Amino acid sequence: MLNIDLHSHSSCSDGTLTPEQVVARASERGCKVLALTDHDVLLGLPAARKAAIEHGIHFVDGVEVSVSWDGLTIHVVGLNVDPDNAELQQGLASVRSGRMRRAEAMAADLLRAGIADSLPGALAFAGNKDMISRTHFARFLVESGKVKDIKTAFKKYLVKGKPGYVPHQWADLNDVVNWIRNAGGRAVLAHPGRYQIGKARMQRLLVDFKAAGGEAVEVVTSNHTPEHVIQFTRLAAEYELLASCGSDFHGPGEGYADIGRLPDMPGACKPVWHDWAIVN
Numbered sequence: 702m703l704n705i706d707l708h709s710h711s712s713c714s715d716g717t718l719t720p721e722q723v724v725a726r727a728s729e730r731g732c733k734v735l736a737l738t739d740h741d742v743l744l745g746l747p748a749a750r751k752a753a754i755e756h757g758i759h760f761v762d763g764v765e766v767s768v769s770w771d772g773l774t775i776h777v778v779g780l781n782v783d784p785d786n787a788e789l790q791q792g793l794a795s796v797r798s799g800r801m802r803r804a805e806a807m808a809a810d811l812l813r814a815g816i817a818d819s820l821p822g823a824l825a826f827a828g829n830k831d832m833i834s835r836t837h838f839a840r841f842l843v844e845s846g847k848v849k850d851i852k853t854a855f856k857k858y859l860v861k862g863k864p865g866y867v868p869h870q871w872a873d874l875n876d877v878v879n880w881i882r883n884a885g886g887r888a889v890l891a892h893p894g895r896y897q898i899g900k901a902r903m904q905r906l907l908v909d910f911k912a913a914g915g916e917a918v919e920v921v922t923s924n925h926t927p928e929h930v931i932q933f934t935r936l937a938a939e940y941e942l943l944a945s946c947g948s949d950f951h952g953p954g955e956g957y958a959d960i961g962r963l964p965d966m967p968g969a970c971k972p973v974w975h976d977w978a979i980v981n
């Protein structure tokens with residue numbers, strides 16, 4: 702199968718590599734179709750697109766948007782969006798506006814747990830200060846010796862019930878899907894296996910996502926087990942959703958899969974790229 706990766710991050714949000722470095726790494730690993738999907742920001746797309754042309758990679762303009770749904774934070778990826786679309790730009794700006802307030806509250810909570818200076822420590826890892834995130838705090842916790850790696854940081858801190866977790870109201874699901882669609886893009890439910898919700902709630906999420914205009918779900922992604930792949934292959938067919946794939950790459954040594962290093966999409970899936978002339 703063609704090496705396709707439709708979910709990656711650069712230093713413009715919470716990745717460790719510049720957009721150009723992300724593209725170069727993808728090229729080194731044989732990736733032929735790549736989407737840069739930074740969190741809530743379109744800043745890295747021009748540089749990544751230029752680098753992709755130089756490396757002979759078909760580039761997909763993308764974004765990953767934070768959504769609050771039924772008390773849960775979920776992520777929706779937009780693929781083939783128009784970065785110049787004013788509605789999308791304004792919507793993403795509204796999502797970004799609350800990040801620093803949340804970061805200050807996270808730092809205060811970590812201080813109560815005996816961890817000082819976490820906000821300047823996290824900001825030191827943020828190439829784009831407006832995009833300060835839990836991942837930057839996790840890198841600080843590793844660098845300061847509080848935990849051994851990023852995965853452990855998210856087990857001991859920064860998640861619900863642990864120090865550093867601060868609930869936040871992100872964007873509305875219907876609004877986000879509309880921003881993506883009105884910018885000419887296709888909305889994809891990102892890494893659904895990560896949400897750890899029961900069968901009934903997952904079905905409700907898929908119903909709401911499709912009703913909002915969502916068109917695809919990530920079936921193959923870095924933290925999906927083989928069982929998740931089987932599960933979401935079946936659910937994609939049941940809810941008549943297209944299937945996407947992406948490493949959710951943030952940087953070398955982070956996460957569960959390197960960019961361009963994904964298993965093949967199951968043959969039963971209808972790929973999100975089925976109607977892309979450049980791929981077919």
